[in-house]
Amino acid sequence: MDLDLLHGRRDPLTVALPFALVRVTGASMEPTLRAGDLLLARRGASVRPGDVVLCDLPPDPWGRPRPTAVKRVTGTDPDDPGRWWVESDDPRAGVSSFDPTVGSLPPEAVHARVILRVRCRKWDLRVRRVGPAPARD
Numbered sequence: 001m002d003l004d005l006l007h008g009r010r011d012p013l014t015v016a017l018p019f020a021l022v023r024v025t026g027a028s029m030e031p032t033l034r035a036g037d038l039l040l041a042r043r044g045a046s047v048r049p050g051d052v053v054l055c056d057l058p059p060d061p062w063g064r065p066r067p068t069a070v071k072r073v074t075g076t077d078p079d080d081p082g083r084w085w086v087e088s089d090d091p092r093a094g095v096s097s098f099d100p101t102v103g104s105l106p107p108e109a110v111h112a113r114v115i116l117r118v119r120c121r122k123w124d125l126r127v128r129r130v131g132p133a134p135a136r137d
Helices: 012-016
Strands: 003-005 019-024 038-043 052-055 069-077 080-087 110-118
Touching: 019 110, 038 052, 052 080
Parallel strands: none
Antiparallel strands: 003 019, 019 038, 038 110, 052 069, 052 110, 069 080
16 A cells, blocks of 8 residues: 655654645555555554554565555564564455565564554535425415
């Protein structure tokens, strides 16, 4: 699941703030999170299995960097307990630690823990016909 970092870039001021506000743009965390949802995440917060986090995944198989992602921490790597295992809520969309190009993540790749979600639904812009006012006696 890609994220749109609101105010877009990682400048020193944005990185120094304890909170990040992001907009979800992918489908890998459905039904928990949907495209358009806003997330408030706390940088440097402790992480436990079950938490939803903002993280950097390793480059794709062609060496291209992947965008910051939102994933669920499912536990520590059994081969290296200092690393995190992350997964998508919808395994058919997105990548997870099961992907050999991803694997488990080092702690520095997990930037923030999501603490709040705002579900942003599209406004219903359909035009509805309004009939005549009822007659008065």
